[in-house]
Amino acid sequence: MIVGERKPFDEITGMLNGYKKVLILGCGTCVSVCMAGGAKEVAVLASQLRMDSGIQEKGVEIGEETIQRQCDREYIEPIVEMAKTYDVVLSMACGAGVQLLSDMLVPTPVLPALNTSFIGICEEEGVWAERCRGCGDCMLGITGGICPVARCAKTLFNGPCGGSVNGICEVSKDTPCAWQLVYDRLKALGKLESLEEIQPIRDWGPSSSGIPRGVYREDMAGVAVESEGSSK
């Protein structure tokens, strides 16, 4: 899932300075699961902002709403007219949700209430960890399901480096060496021999180092338009 964290309260109130009618819009998918931007977090932030408005005598009106996803048009469309009755929309989605919402709500401004952290997993209650950088060329099949792009500080493809000491990365004593994890996993899988294969220089073309990436599915793109046309 996309993991996010709510921005500091002072930063949020700073962004909202001058607006009198604010809609807080939650997202019911990733950031809801990581307890940063779902319905409950919307209720908490709304309550805090109402109290702040009362104490500072700002007279701000706060609206609350949560939709299933802010990264899909079909979920935003039903709330567009309602959202445009506000001076500003404070989105509690990830950066993708904020951007699509901004596109669809012009001229109503959309502000981010979260910082988008990473694509990751929940390790235990209250602890999330990065697992994927979305590099576009997955090599988990040859590393036993441990990603060296996301989890090795040097993004090595033929590790470990000399900085791996007792299974710990030299960059941080709290970070396990990804390549030690790869070794241990491949050993457990009985596939250690795959480490003998030298990985070639990586083509970073599919990664995020260039222009914004996109996925085009020939079998799907335009299908909705075609079916709409045929039903008329």
Next chain:
Amino acid sequence: MTDTYEPKVIAFCCHYCTYSAADLAGSMRLEYAPNIRVVKLMCTGKVDVPLLLRAFEDGADAAFVGG
């Protein structure tokens, strides 16, 4: 008027324990401070952050959760 600050305390009490204790205190004619407002819940597992914040929004100075 008194200058003594008397905070309004809202007490969220579990039906099965704390509320029963408060009820028993009443039966025993024991007194507790009048600035406490008791709200009975079937379980304090119901208490979450929005509920506590709502208490403060509505004028409580402190919230007490007993369960």
